[in-house]
Amino acid sequence: MPRVTTPDGIALHYEEAGAGTPILFIHEFGGNHESWEPQLRFFSRRHRCITYAARGYPPSDVPEDVEQYSQAIAVADAVAVLDGLGIARAHVVGLSMGGFATVHFGLRHPDRALSLTVAGAGYGCEKQYEDYFRGVSLEVAERFATEGARAFAPVYAEGASRVQFQNKDPRGWREFADRLATHSDTGAAFTMRGVQARRPSFWDLEEELKQMPVPTLVVVGDEDDHCLLPGIFLKKTIPACGLSVFPKTGHTLNLEEPAWFNGLLAEFIAQVEAGAWTPRDPRALPGQIMRTR
Template structure:
């Protein structure tokens, strides 16, 4: 019996007809997992195995990632399209609402899912999201994203993955768990050169900063958990910004951790996510108490 025999798989059509590969396991309240740029649907295996014990767990390969379709037009890739693809997956599976969990690129998608279709989200978990948001680095990020896209096209994923997998916020994973990191790096090497390049150009290089969405985020009432590694430097300030801006938002900072949180620290990630979902489902994850004024240092009267 193979892995495929144990897992329900689906081919889902997005709004524009692009086919998305979907896997699911388990029964119960749905959780939708959205992967990062450097991973794919299989990156969520530690969470699929853990949460499928009591939830209906769904993961899918984003457009541009096999075995989903790989459009060859950059205009088929955008942040809005990515968020709509997540909704299309729920629609195809007959799911009205789900807990939505995303890492990095998937974390941005999760934020936009909450902004565009809050009525479809039971909760949002935004992990390791923030690259390109800091205004001081915004232009640099767009430029380096285009360079990464060019590298995938010219060098190819098999060769360029050796460089990309050793980024400043990836080496923590390699140090802690060489076998896990190697599995991540090997998966990255299988990316479609075209899909990776167009995802970088169409989604990463064009997406808005969280600071550009401040008013919309202030109005978003969906219970939200932000997770960030304390050595994932360019996600720390964006994570704090989300905490301060989204009304019902909590922030969890993982010590001595980098970017690939769900794989680098799977036990801690799963425990934090399980507790968050339990509080949401119990109606206990509320907006910040107005008495907890950030302007107050000590109460004197």
């Protein structure tokens, strides 16, 4: 079983396929490394694709201390995977929790990122919902810790931004829900407490984001309500950022709409590698409606 070891001694399981410019895929809270299978099958035709199970997600190690889980540690783990595989730079793609890690990767290690794709990221960022998000995160953590993933997964998997996937692709959604039920009870609880409930809002990072030079694509579903405004904020704040909104789509973008997602990501990467994904033209003034002089 292929593994890399982080600086603090945690073994992370990874999988890879293909050859070419590397793409690193970082999964969401409700998924694991297997959640990127539609992308590995598509992109490994011309890229070296790597996905890994975050700490707390078997077959990676599950630390027994909540202080071994944080947003900063999640970024360090992504770097450790690249280091362990001898990869200097990669396109970094993350969904939800992985999308937050991708943003922080770009802020902390812009020299290691060829591009950033931030999908379905934003929960807890809206200032009016910060307290609610932290509270519900801790409640979810408690449910995983006390009831276990197998019992709680059916509830979590029918969240307001998951039912779109269920309605469109019942078999794909069932695979997602069944996979969620296999998560480590301890790992899920500590990830929710240490990473999700403690991470900063994008608005708290505004000045840093304004200086972040990495070409960035933000993708959200139009029925993933708490990611819409954060997605627009990232678009307006990061210099070389584009925004795509998938219609009638929820949170699990890459599985719910794999053809759209793969096509969009392929075009983005092609533009980045051609040097065509540049910062916004300074003439495109946000406050201007029509030019008169």
